[in-house]
Amino acid sequence: MSLLLQIIEVDTLVASQILTDPYAFDFPHLGAVGASLFPMRYCHGFKLEEASVDAIQERLSNGSLNSVKLLECYLERIYQTQPYLNAILQFNPDAFSIAQKLDEERAHGKVRGPLHGIPFIVKDNIASKDRMETTAGCWALLGNVVPRDSHVVHGLRKAGALLLGKGALSEWADMRSNNYSEGFTGRGGQCRSAYNFTVNPGGSSTGPGVAVGANLIPIAIGTETDGSVINPAQRNAIVGIKPTVGLTSRSGVIPQSLHQDTVGTFGKTVRDAVYTLDAIYGVDTRDNYTLAQEGLTPKGGYAQFLSNKDALKGAVLGLPWESFWALGDAHQIAQLEELLTLIKSAGAIIINGTELPHYKTIVSPDSWNWDYGTTRGYTNESEYSYIKVDFYNNLRDYLAEVNNTNIKTVEDLVQYNIDNFGSEGGLPGIHPAFGSGQDGLIASMESKGIMNETYFSALEFCQRTTREEGIDAALKYMNRTLDGLLVPPDVAQSIQIAAQAGYPVVTVPAGTSDVSGMPYGLAIMNTAFSEPTLIKYASAIEDLQKSSGTKCQRTLPEWRGYLERNLPVSNYWYGNSGHAFEIGTGGYVLAEDNVFQNVKTVVGDLIYGLLFASPGATENNVCSTYLGRDGEVNGFSSWGFLAGRHWLLL
Structure with a gap:
């Protein structure tokens, strides 16, 4: 048999295993953009x-x-x-x-x-x-x-x-x-x-x-x-x-x-x-805990409460502006306001200023922080004071029922992560995904699961100020009870308050950032076991979005940066106000249009993360070579400085 015939015979034998047209279902086409990068087959x-x-x-x-x-x-x-x-x-x-x-x-x-x-x-x-x-x-x-x-x-x-x-x-x-x-x-x-x-x-x-x-x-x-x-x-x-x-x-x-x-x-x-x-x-x-739902859940399930946009006629919804909305990104809030206008056009009444009575105390003005009580100097008013204790005890109870493992306590887990620090980042500064090591687990371990006076005081404070003196109070406006509170869930503090209360929340897609390409939602919250009401109005808003054709709704992914593998992933900060922050070892962060407080950077030291930010109008071209435009200027609400420049971007 000639060599040519042998090659033809081999090709025939493997032909069914050869991918002759790799684009675009199997390999994203380099240079393509948007949803077409990863099309889904029929x-x-x-x-x-x-x-x-x-x-x-x-x-x-x-x-x-x-x-x-x-x-x-x-x-x-x-x-x-x-x-x-x-x-x-x-x-x-x-x-x-x-x-x-x-x-x-x-x-x-x-x-x-x-x-x-x-x-x-x-x-x-x-x-x-x-x-x-x-x-x-x-x-x-x-x-x-x-x-x-x-x-x-x-x-x-x-x-x-x-x-x-x-x-x-x-x-x-x-x-x-x-x-x-x-x-x-x-x-x-x-x-x-x-x-x-x-x-x-x-x-x-x-x-x-x-x-x-x-x-x-x-x-x-x-x-x-x-x-x-x-x-x-x-x-x-x-x-x-x-x-x-x-x-x-x-x-x-x-x-x-x-x-x-x-x-x-x-x-x-x-x-x-x-x-x-x-x-x-x-x-x-x-x-x-599930015994509490007896008599409070509907016969026949929750699907019966699904509705259409007509359900918005006469609905009365609160807007806790100072509590949450004022903390949001201005560009995002502007788009969400377009959706609010659409909801009002469907017949809903939206009342602004339905604030939580204690929002100035319990809502961090900077960012999500479940130890905000301690930040203010009061561990007996901090969510984290009881979460770390609960984790110690609840995990022990869970692991007691699990077989075929040597891990039975938080102490066992902490030691495992130290012994395997290369893969599990059990020590600070070792793993870029775990910049602080396992400080959360260590805090729980050090609590020993002891439910002391601080524990009970913190639990009572958080539940009271987010329940009857929080969401429930905000739902009572003048002489009426509102049908729900509308909040921007990208302002994570809003969801944190509902979490401490143990109250339900439903979020629906509400738009996509032109800058980052990331979506954001509009959420509605209410009191305990109010799921029928939340489902009614969330589905009504969704129907309104789809029937109106507004841009303030779900969009398909655009697969931005699909070849990037930065670690950690939180490396773009835009439009935040008052944030104190830390960049993990080896991390790189691009910051634009933020107002920082109490921040200083040392750029160029790879022991710490690098911050790429424009500290003033005269230097807003720091990253122009890499962005294709000037970076938007950042400012400070108290003290701080952004030092140095670096050629390595993201």
């Missing part, structure tokens, strides 16, 4: 991108699609984007066999509900009794065996939903470090937002938020102690529902604080997120 003739649960269910019902094919299509999307987004921490090896059984049920006339055959993921601190790990993203818990499904996973399985895998998160749900890279875990690496790879993707439920926002999955669940559902939802242009503490069980969830932990839902629409909520809420004897 799923057996069906446009799966942006498809709602109802639209998917229609295809499943008419037989043009089944759960196995649907799973294949979502996995194809994940394989396409996983090397870039890193949103999925682990895949369920039994997913296809589960899909086959759900298809068999459907073929025999059994459809469990709107989620039958619909894939979902859960944050990797939510236990599933299967062949997947539950580790909070850390190496320390690898190989542990949980005793049972978490209550929420059981509910979704029972509803017919298909568990595809575990989503990425911020390690230990942001409990381990106070200076860290949001969305990073030792076990999984850095999860990034499809909207902008170089900035904070939102967390700590990062993977679920990113996955739903980038059309990797239709629905997901995450957990929130303080912002960890609402933040990733609004930063990935999706709907997030953070329920009242006690509406969804925490049994089988790696805890932080039973006073504030709750399991929430993600979807691209309010309806999809509500379908997911309907599957997971309810009383659970393994979580006593």
